[in-house]
Amino acid sequence: MTIDLRSDTVTKPTEGMLEAMLSAAVGDDVYKEDPSVNALEARLAEMFGKDEALFFPTGSMANQAALKLHTNPGEQVICDKYAHIYNYEGGGASFNSGISCKLIDGHRGMFTAAQAEASINPPDFYHSPLTSLIAIENTTNKGGGACWDFEELKLIRAVADQHHLGYHLDGARLWNALVLKGESPKQYGALFDTISVCLSKGLGCPIGSVLIGDKALMQKAIRVRKILGGGMRQVGYLAAAGLYALDHHVERLKDDHAKAADIGKVLAQLAFVKKVEPIETNIIIFELEDAIDETVFLNTLSAKDIHIIGMGSNKLRIVTHLDYSDDMHTSLLKTLKEI
Numbered sequence: 001m002t003i004d005l006r007s008d009t010v011t012k013p014t015e016g017m018l019e020a021m022l023s024a025a026v027g028d029d030v031y032k033e034d035p036s037v038n039a040l041e042a043r044l045a046e047m048f049g050k051d052e053a054l055f056f057p058t059g060s061m062a063n064q065a066a067l068k069l070h071t072n073p074g075e076q077v078i079c080d081k082y083a084h085i086y087n088y089e090g091g092g093a094s095f096n097s098g099i100s101c102k103l104i105d106g107h108r109g110m111f112t113a114a115q116a117e118a119s120i121n122p123p124d125f126y127h128s129p130l131t132s133l134i135a136i137e138n139t140t141n142k143g144g145g146a147c148w149d150f151e152e153l154k155l156i157r158a159v160a161d162q163h164h165l166g167y168h169l170d171g172a173r174l175w176n177a178l179v180l181k182g183e184s185p186k187q188y189g190a191l192f193d194t195i196s197v198c199l200s201k202g203l204g205c206p207i208g209s210v211l212i213g214d215k216a217l218m219q220k221a222i223r224v225r226k227i228l229g230g231g232m233r234q235v236g237y238l239a240a241a242g243l244y245a246l247d248h249h250v251e252r253l254k255d256d257h258a259k260a261a262d263i264g265k266v267l268a269q270l271a272f273v274k275k276v277e278p279i280e281t282n283i284i285i286f287e288l289e290d291a292i293d294e295t296v297f298l299n300t301l302s303a304k305d306i307h308i309i310g311m312g313s314n315k316l317r318i319v320t321h322l323d324y325s326d327d328m329h330t331s332l333l334k335t336l337k338e339i
Contacts, residue, residue, distance in 0.1 A: 003331065004323075006307055008173075008320070013241060014322070021241050023240075029236070036237070040243050041210065048189030049185070049186040049190060050213055053210050053212040054211050055232075058209060059172045059209040063168075064228060066213075067096070070194070072098075072132070074099070076121065077131075077133040078102045079136070080140070080143075081104065082108070083103075109137060110136075110140060110152075112152060133167070133168060135167075136153065138153075139283070144277040144278070145173065145282055166193050166194070167191070168195070169191075169196070174195070178250075179254055194213035196211050197212065199242040203242070203246070208242055249322065253282070256281070256320040256321060263320070263336075267286050267336065274288060274314075282319055283318070284318040301335075
């Protein structure tokens with residue numbers, strides 16, 4: 001039995017999702033004639049209380065499009081030092097938009113409104129980049145699935161308004177935060193100018209993210225997507241997976257959270273584990289004792305057909321997901337206790 005906990009992106013479509021995909025009504029989405037894509041975009045725009053939504057093949061492309069919509073070359077986006085747009089999108093901010101990142105030394109990928117305000121460059125000081133955007137990530141990937149305090153997000157919105165800055169949410173795992181905290185999409189839609197949400201992580205789709213925003217910003221989104229190479233044809237087969245996931249795979253994220261908490265409790269009791277980061281959602285980040293070799297530990301698990309991610313410096317990551325069954329969970333906990 002293979003137990004793959006490297007990421008929640010490793011899932012395969014469920015039988016129900018495959019049936020929905022095979023029976024999807026499709027058309028040419030470049031001409032905006034794919035009914036399944038149109039339905040997905042309309043549903044998510046309405047869900048978040050926004051004007052428009054646009055389907056993208058990847059979350060990175062959706063984020064990169066958002067950066068382009070908010071900025072001009074030579075400007076700057078404020079984000080946390082752990083931010084996905086800075087660490088895991090191939091330098092796209094500079095390559096695609098010609099902008100730089102002002103990094104905040106936050107806590108587990110999150111920062112305060114005061115830190116955001118202190119990071120804004122004076123607009124009349126032409127020696128420094130013009131600050132034009134604040135971007136946050138919820139939940140935080142590198143921060144171990146941490147969820148932002150919504151009240152702090154509102155304070156950051158006030159800072160953005162005061163300084164006439166855009167406000168973007170990388171919501172790749174926003175579904176996890178919504179389920180954990182009982183918050184609503186419309187709360188986030190009222191706060192952010194643009195929001196990207198991923199369908200291929202916790203929701204179990206084979207591909208796809210959606211960028212959601214106000215019409216004034218989104219009117220150029222399809223052009224930016226085209227420039228980035230994201231024009232697609234009969235993509236309704238994939239949009240149908242997203243529609244199915246919204247109906248069937250959101251509330252079940254609670255199961256992933258519960259399993260992650262169980263794993264964290266076991267890890268915290270093991271002598272070779274130095275530290276387990278706080279666990280809120282489906283990501284567990286833990287640190288091995290200095291005497292333990294990270295590679296040896298990963299190989300030990302791999303030999304038992306258990307696969308997780310090494311992050312360097314003796315830190316490792318486990319991510320629970322749709323395809324991580326109860327039997328796998330029992331087996332993993334038993335194995336960890338026996339190592």
